[in-house]
Each structure stands twice: as C-alpha cells, then as structure tokens.
Amino acid sequence: MVIGEAAIRAGCRFYAGYPITPQNEIPEYMAEHLRQVEGGVFIQSESEVAAIHMVAGASAAGARSMTSSSSPGISLKQEGISSLAACQLPAVIVNMMRGGPGLGNISPSQGDYFQATRGGGHGDYRVIVLGPATAQEMADLTMDAFTLADQYRTPVMILADGMMGQMMEPVVFKEPQPRVYPEIYIMKGAGAGKSKFIRGLILDPLDMEEHNWTLDRKYQVIARKETRHELYGTDDAELILVAYGTGARIAKGAIKRLRNTGLKVGLFRPITLWPFPTNELRDLAKKVENFLVFELSTGQMLEDVRLALQGFARIGFHGRPGGVVPTPAELANVVTRQYDRKQGIIEHH
C-alpha cells in the first residue's frame, strides 16, 4: 500500500502484475488508485512473464513503470529483468520475499538475496537492490528507486519480505524529485526524425563485448556512488550485528535488550544490498573484531560480509530460513553466546 502510493507520487504511470501472496496489497492499491491519476494504467496481466515485458514496453515508451511480486513470481520475471538490463530501460521491481525454494510458503523470508544481488537472470549484469526496514523507508526508497532507475537507465529492485508487505506503520511521504531523464531513447513515434530501436540481441561478439563493458562501467559508477547503510549503536560496540530489512528490525530489538544487560552491541544495516556497502563495513573492522550476521535465510548476505571482512574480523552467523521470524530475545541469546568468545568461527543454526 505504502509502495503503491509512493510510486504514484513519484510519477509511476504504469503498473502490471499478477497476484501472489504476500504482496497483493500493492496491485490492489494500484488497481484502485492508478486509474484516478491522469495517464495511469493498471493491468492485471495473464502471467508474471507478461507483466515484466509489459513494463519493458511502457518503459521504452517513456512511462515510469513498476511491477511487483513475491519470490516464485520474481523467478518467472527474470527473463524480462535481464532484458531490461540489456536494453538499459528503467523500471522498478518489488519483491516481497516468501519462504522458498519452489513454491515454499507465504511467510516472511530473505532467501532471494543471492538472486537479487547477483542480477537474477542470465548474463553479465546487476540490478540496484534496495532493502527497506520500515514502512517509512519503503515509501522513501520507492521514490528513490524511480530516480535511480532513470538516472542510470537500469532496473531497480525493492527487496523486502512478507512481513514488510503486510505490516502497517505510520508514514509521512516526502516530496518526490522532479523526473530527470534522457528522452533521447524513448520510443514514441519517429515522426519526421530518424527511427530508433532498442535491442538486447547483439549477434556480433565484439559488439556484444563492447556492450557488456558499457554496462560494466555503469555498474562501477553505481557501486562507487550509490551505497547506503545505517549505523546503530556502533560507536562503542564490541560486537556488531549485520542485518537488513526485517532482520535488522529484530536486531535492533535484540540490541536494546543486550544494552540493558551491559553488552555493547551495535548494528550495521546495509540499505543498498547491491551495491553492497563493502568499504563502509570494512571501516568498522578497524576498531571491532567481532561480527555476527543475522538473516532470515541459511546465509546469503553472509558471503558479502565475508568478502568485506574475511581476514579482518571474526564472523559468526545466525539464520532462520523457511518463513520463520525469530524474536529479538532469541537473537539476543545467540549474541550473548558469541560476545565473550575470543577465537574461532562460530556458526549458529
């Protein structure tokens, strides 16, 4: 609901999607409200694959476009996301993750981190991935997602989970930024001018290689300029939790409890999951050597944390996959166990 309203305020005028729990609140909201704004089009498509390609079409025609789904549906959309990346078309894709693999269940999970942050579909590409932890941040990041998508002409994914998808919290909408984008690529009829075309099929290997390097240069700029993170209680921390989204909320609850018992625990929360705030995390290892990654998965972001910290710090892990949402008390117990241990890698399952 929050995402829907934020998207419309940000100028989204095209939404296509196919229903799946736990994210039906978004298409429900868009169905009602998108038609009330000028030029707004809502389509309940015949499939997830159709929806993402409709988004590609609308984007190529110059509309701010969005689709949303949950894990199994996002897998289906990967062909189209790869295409969007290849064609350098802006679009916003929302994934309210649920338990998997397969059809899994409809409970909150963070099992799609690998898929989202490594591109998702085939080919040499990345997608900007934003991981909100509150309803307020869902509103803010949805607006930012459209800006980033236009700025870099690339698909942007909002990666949240079933809990974020159904929970309600008070929100204040910020003023959307005016749209800035190069109209040059937009397909809206050549008129008397030269015809344009957008393609993802580039048969000559040398041309394709050149295209890959073009994309890569863009991704490197994004990686350099667009990382975001939040620090919470890290100033005096002796152990730092690394968690995102719903996991970070639980971590904050655990930290409040732990600080009441005198344990100095802080939180590093990546807000951009790709690009991952590697350098910002590594900076923390200059003064802290004890880290614990917490995810609603068997350990996916854990690999990015290892890439940032391996050799610099000790990295523990606690994960609950499959749609289980542990309590702050459970996580606090795990942290307490690792807090005083000085050696060895510990993995809690």
Add this chain to the structure above:
Amino acid sequence: MLVKTIFAGFGGQGVLIMGYTLAHGAMSAGYHVTFLPAYGAEVRGGTANCTVAISDDEIASPIASAPDYIVVLNTPSLYTFQNRIAPGGSLFLNSSIIAVEPSRRDIRIFKIPSAEMAEKMGNPRMTNTVMMGAFLKNTGLVTPDIYLASMEEVMGSKKKSIIEINRKAFTAGFEYSEEST
C-alpha cells in the same frame, strides 16, 4: 513503554478492523505503532488475527511472542493464543460463545458477553466494537474519544447510522463492569 496485543477470531468477526482502528488511534495519540494482520485463504469462517504494537520508542519486531493482551472472539483462538500471554497480562474473551474456561491462572481474565450485548442492541456484527469498549476501559491504551474519532475515520465511507450504533456499542462495552476473575 511497549505494549503488544493480539486480536483473534473467525474471519468476518471484525478482528482485523479492531486492531487496525486501535493502531490508527494510537498513531493519532502520537505513539509509534505497527499493525500486522494474519489470515488464512478463507474469507469467512477461517481464522484471522492481528498484532498491534504500541510504543513510545521505535518498534523492533511487529510480532508478539509474549503479548501483554489477548482478545479472543471465538473458542479456537482461545486455544491457540492463551499460552502466549505474558505472565501478568490480560485475556479478554467473548463469553457469549466461548464456554470453556481458560487454563491460565497467572493472568487477568475479562469475560465479556460481547455477542449477546451486540445482539440485544440489534446487530450481532457489533460484537467487536462492544469488546473494544471493554478492552480500552481496562487497558487504557487510548482514550475513548481518540478511539471513536479513529473509528469514524476508518469507517468513513459507511452510513452515519452505522457509525452511530457502533458508538453506542462501544459505550456499552466501556460501561460493562463484570469484575475480572
């Protein structure tokens, strides 16, 4: 301060709207608040529950593993949730249709014949509103004025007469004073 409440019952009894309206009221009163619904694939007759967290600080988890209050409108919900209540917490039950005794002895129990009261007032669909009156009387989470203002806003599109009978139902619940056991 952090207070968590679970509202539970059959789909169609209005447990989600109770929680949503309370969350709305707490938001107008300036609190941090989360509302987390949970319902099965069925619309009527299935199970439905929601969790409302109210705090003067940021809320970490919207899930309640040991809620302070539980409000149950049917018997299956009593079985599902009574063991979760934090010691010293309170249980509000719709005694019109819940005939069994709760097993917990370390909590306060409020038996409110909310369905009968609603029926007597002419509309059994107001069971939830009667219960809400009794709930807020005994918990004081938000004032009746704030709750009723939120109720009007949430029910905005409904007829004036429906809002009016819900006001009466709320007042009846609020004034109901069978002592807790």
